[in-house]
Amino acid sequence: MNPAVLELALRKQRLQITGDTLRTDFAHHAGGLRPMFTGADLAVDAAHWLRAHPHVVVVGGVALLVAKPSRVWRWGRRAFLGWQAWRKLRGLIEHRPPLH
Numbered sequence: 001m002n003p004a005v006l007e008l009a010l011r012k013q014r015l016q017i018t019g020d021t022l023r024t025d026f027a028h029h030a031g032g033l034r035p036m037f038t039g040a041d042l043a044v045d046a047a048h049w050l051r052a053h054p055h056v057v058v059v060g061g062v063a064l065l066v067a068k069p070s071r072v073w074r075w076g077r078r079a080f081l082g083w084q085a086w087r088k089l090r091g092l093i094e095h096r097p098p099l100h
Contacts, residue, residue, distance in 0.1 A: 064072045
């Protein structure tokens, strides 16, 4: 066998072993982040469910409006301002120049 091909095959094997070791180490060290990722996954699942069932949001909003109208207007105003701030922030993030 050609020595150059053999050397490349050995280098590839060493890199694969190193990659496996790094993946194992990362999984071990990142184990503490698992609860945070689980919570984020639950929040994303809840958002998907609410998008699929918007009537639940409407019913909840109407119930709150009937129960405490002043509180609903106060929280609605806060939510609207938060939504506007999020849109502006997201626009700034998406249109920022690349970091080179």
